[in-house]
Amino acid sequence: MNIILFEANETGKPLPKGDERTSHLLKVLHKKAGDTFEAGMVGGSRGTGRIEAVEASGSLVFSLDLGESPPPRVPLRLVVGFPRPIQLRRLLRDLANLGVEGVDLVGTELGDKSYRNTTLLTDGGARRAFIEGAVQARDTMLPSLEVYHSLKMWLEKRPWERCGSFLDTPDGDADFRLPSILIAADNVRPTGSLARLDTPMRSALIAVGSERGWSDRERDMLEGAGFLRLSLGPRALRTETACMVAALLAMEKIGALD
Amino acid sequence: MNIILFEANETGKPLPKGDERTSHLLKVLHKKAGDTFEAGMVGGSRGTGRIEAVEASGSLVFSLDLGESPPPRVPLRLVVGFPRPIQLRRLLRDLANLGVEGVDLVGTELGDKSYRNTTLLTDGGARRAFIEGAVQARDTMLPSLEVYHSLKMWLEKRPWERCGSFLDTPDGDADFRLPSILIAADNVRPTGSLARLDTPMRSALIAVGSERGWSDRERDMLEGAGFLRLSLGPRALRTETACMVAALLAMEKIGALD
Numbered sequence: 001m002n003i004i005l006f007e008a009n010e011t012g013k014p015l016p017k018g019d020e021r022t023s024h025l026l027k028v029l030h031k032k033a034g035d036t037f038e039a040g041m042v043g044g045s046r047g048t049g050r051i052e053a054v055e056a057s058g059s060l061v062f063s064l065d066l067g068e069s070p071p072p073r074v075p076l077r078l079v080v081g082f083p084r085p086i087q088l089r090r091l092l093r094d095l096a097n098l099g100v101e102g103v104d105l106v107g108t109e110l111g112d113k114s115y116r117n118t119t120l121l122t123d124g125g126a127r128r129a130f131i132e133g134a135v136q137a138r139d140t141m142l143p144s145l146e147v148y149h150s151l152k153m154w155l156e157k158r159p160w161e162r163c164g165s166f167l168d169t170p171d172g173d174a175d176f177r178l179p180s181i182l183i184a185a186d187n188v189r190p191t192g193s194l195a196r197l198d199t200p201m202r203s204a205l206i207a208v209g210s211e212r213g214w215s216d217r218e219r220d221m222l223e224g225a226g227f228l229r230l231s232l233g234p235r236a237l238r239t240e241t242a243c244m245v246a247a248l249l250a251m252e253k254i255g256a257l258d
Numbered sequence: 259m260n261i262i263l264f265e266a267n268e269t270g271k272p273l274p275k276g277d278e279r280t281s282h283l284l285k286v287l288h289k290k291a292g293d294t295f296e297a298g299m300v301g302g303s304r305g306t307g308r309i310e311a312v313e314a315s316g317s318l319v320f321s322l323d324l325g326e327s328p329p330p331r332v333p334l335r336l337v338v339g340f341p342r343p344i345q346l347r348r349l350l351r352d353l354a355n356l357g358v359e360g361v362d363l364v365g366t367e368l369g370d371k372s373y374r375n376t377t378l379l380t381d382g383g384a385r386r387a388f389i390e391g392a393v394q395a396r397d398t399m400l401p402s403l404e405v406y407h408s409l410k411m412w413l414e415k416r417p418w419e420r421c422g423s424f425l426d427t428p429d430g431d432a433d434f435r436l437p438s439i440l441i442a443a444d445n446v447r448p449t450g451s452l453a454r455l456d457t458p459m460r461s462a463l464i465a466v467g468s469e470r471g472w473s474d475r476e477r478d479m480l481e482g483a484g485f486l487r488l489s490l491g492p493r494a495l496r497t498e499t500a501c502m503v504a505a506l507l508a509m510e511k512i513g514a515l516d
Contacts, residue, residue, distance in 0.1 A: 002494055071493065090348075094499055137493040195515035233515035235329065235395040236260055241352055241502075248506050249515070257453035257491035257507070 001028075003038045003138045004049055005131055006064070011041075017058030025051065025060065039064055040140035042131065046070055070140040074099040074256045075180075075203030076247060077160050079151075081108035081210030083239040085118035089129045091240050092120075095143055096133030098247060099256075102144035106154045109218055111210030121147060151207075151218050155225050160205045178202035182227040185246045188213050190231035194249045197230060204250040208243050259286075261296045261396045262307055263389055264322070269299075275316030283309065283318065297322055298398035300389065304328055328398040332357040332514045333438075333461035334505060335418050337409075339366035339468030341497040343376035347387045349498050350378075353401055354391030356505060357514075360402035364412045367476055369468030379405060409465075409476050413483050418463045436460035440485040443504045446471050448489035452507045455488060462508040466501050 001024050015022045025031045031051055039049030039062075047066035054060055082105055083091060095103055107116055120126045130142040148154040178200050184207040185194070207227060214222070219229065232245045251257050259282050273280045283289045289309055297307030297320075305324035312318055334356075340363055341349060353361055365374055378384045388400040406412040436458050442465040443452070465485060472480070477487065490503045509515050 094496075097493070097495055097499055099493055136496055139493070193516050195510045195513075233509070235355070235357055235397070237355060238352075238394050241355055244499075244502055245506055245515070248503055249510060251491070252453045252507060252510070255453075257503070258451045 001135050003040050003046065003135055003140075005040050005042050005135055005140060007042050008044070011064065014055060014059035014061045017060075022058070022060045026054070038138065039066065040070070040138075041066060042134075042140060042142065044140055046138070046140055071099065071137065073101045073141060074251055075254060076100045076250055076256070077102040077104070077203075077205050078243060078247060079104040079106055079154060079205070079207045080239070080243055081106060081111045081151075081208065082115040082118075083210065084112075084115055085120055087238070087240040088115075088118060089120055089125060091243055092126055092129040092143075092145070093133040094240075094244060095247065096130040096139070097136045098133075098251065099137060099139060099141075100143050100247060102146070102160075104146045104148060104154060104159060106148045106151050108151055108210045109215040110212035115210070116147075152221060155221055180205065181250075182225065183207070183246070183250065184214070184219075184222040184227040184229045185209070185232050185242055186214060186219065186229040187231050187233075187236065189219060189229065191229050192231070194230040194232055194246060197228070197253065199253075201250075201253055204254060206246045206250055208239065208246055211239055259393050261298050261304065261393055261398075263298050263300050263393055263398060265300050266302070269322065272313060272317035272319045275318075280316070280318045284312070296396065297324065298328065298396075299324055300392075300398060300400065302398055304396070304398055329357065329395065331359045331399060332509055333512060334358045334508055334514070335360040335362070335461075335463050336501060336505060337362040337364055337412060337463070337465045338497070338501055339364060339369045339409075339466065340373040340376075341468065342370075342373055343378055345496070345498040346373075346376060347378055347383060349501055350384055350387040350401075350403070351391040352498075352502060353505065354388040354397070355394045356391075356509065357395060357397060357399075358401050358505060360404070360418075362404045362406060362412060362417060364406045364409050366409055366468045367473040368470035373468070374405075409479060413479055438463065439508075440483065441465070441504070441508065442472070442477075442480040442485040442487045443467070443490050443500055444472060444477065444487040445489050445491075445494065447477060447487065449487050450489070452488040452490055452504060455486070455511065457511075459508075459511055462512060464504045464508055466497065466504055469497055 004021050033051050033053050035051050037049045040046040045066040046068045050063050052061040052063055126145055134142055146159055180203045181201040182205045232242055262279050289295060291309050291311050293309050295307045298304040303324040304326040308321050310319040310321055384403055392400055404417055438461040439459040440463045490500055
């Protein structure tokens with residue numbers, strides 16, 4: 001843990017002995033009363049925490065002095081055909097580690113319907129996965145997470161247009177003169193490769209299908225919505241790996257890995 | 259499974275009922291006697307397998323007609339400070355999925371010594387992880403895997419110089435006039451960023467430290483051996499993710515993602 005993150009409802013009361021943050025502070029970092037640590041509020045600012053006391057029960061009384069901004073978001077949003085639940089957990093963690101703005105999960109025509117019934121989305125597991133990734137990057141902000149029944153519904157709702165870096169509001173900022181690029185990963189019927197795309201871009205929206213990829217109907221819908229269908233290279237990749245490849249190539253082009 | 263891979267000692271006898279390849283062929287792909295499937299020999303060629311019979315015991319009698327070359331290797335070798343065993347397994351799988359030539363694991367000065375005692379290296383788990391990744395990419399070749407006690411010993415042995423794409427033998431092939439680049443991922447004291455490196459390269463050797471990164475002594479050793487110390491971007495990444503970022507950026511520059 002590179003930062004200890006708290007939820008807003010956790011302030012003003014001790015951190016229980018059994019909490020993994022308590023054991024990390026006391027047993028891994030060997031902190032004691034009076035010591036400080038890197039701290040942040042989920043969705044808020046960062047700064048310094050201080051251990052005020054370790055109670056007889058093993059609970060930890062702490063104070064927070066926050067006020068520093070989190071690192072900037074990476075202007076990138078992914079829409080992903082539901083992967084297997086175990087892959088989904090890791091994917092959410094890794095995308096939060098990279099700092100992307102948002103992840104949308106959609107049912108796809110060739111995807112396994114049962115994958116949608118993951119408890120990750122109902123038991124707080126998705127949020128825990130995001131926090132695990134954010135903590136690694138000393139970040140306090142989590143990507144947005146939305147779920148759509150189908151690609152078609154997602155394309156109709158256009159959630160990315162509500163998203164910071166896709167807003168079309170040039171205000172003298174040079175970066176706003178660069179386009180937002182819409183890319184659909186497609187190793188079956190690509191029109192080029194993402195690696196070779198050399199359009200300068202300010203932000204990217206990337207669609208990655210499920211294990212079996214897109215149906216032709218979905219390809220047409222994506223094309224109709226302005227998505228470029230680009231390959232991620234010559235090899236078939238696991239969904240999780242394909243998402244990382246697409247996100248990282250786009251991040252490189254946006255300049256988020258400089 | 260995008261291809262059914264066999265080990266050399268598995269030909270000429272039926273595939274047991276309990277084998278996951280048997281259940282994949284019969285239960286997932288619904289194949290029956292007379293049907294064919296994509297097949298390959300680990301370390302050898304690819305082609306077509308045929309189910310000759312399904313025995314009463316549930317074992318599967320098959321024949322192989324191989325002769326097609328596997329996809330080309332990606333001219334990339336990684337040396338990685340031992341990650342946590344659970345991360346190591348996934349890392350090996352993902353690097354085999356990407357098609358890299360080799361992975362070397364080294365002890366590092368800031369790394370956790372206990373990570374080296376993973377059973378993955380003694381119970382065949384590493385090979386299974388490689389096969390899982392290769393299968394996804396319809397590949398038959400596995401990366402090489404070598405283990406070194408320390409970065410110093412690895413630098414002394416220079417195993418990459420035994421490796422195909424690092425051999426210095428120009429023979430009229432234009433690609434051989436491009437250099438092989440040596441890169442050490444270093445987010446603490448970088449001299450630039452890998453994303454912005456614009457040297458054309460034919461192959462890359464990438465060193466990624468363990469969770470706590472490199473010691474200054476190791477930085478000096480890497481620099482002395484000709485490694486460029488480059489950042490992977492502004493965010494702290496998990497070891498596994500850092501390896502993927504480094505590998506993918508290098509693959510893009512080599513042209514392996516076109």
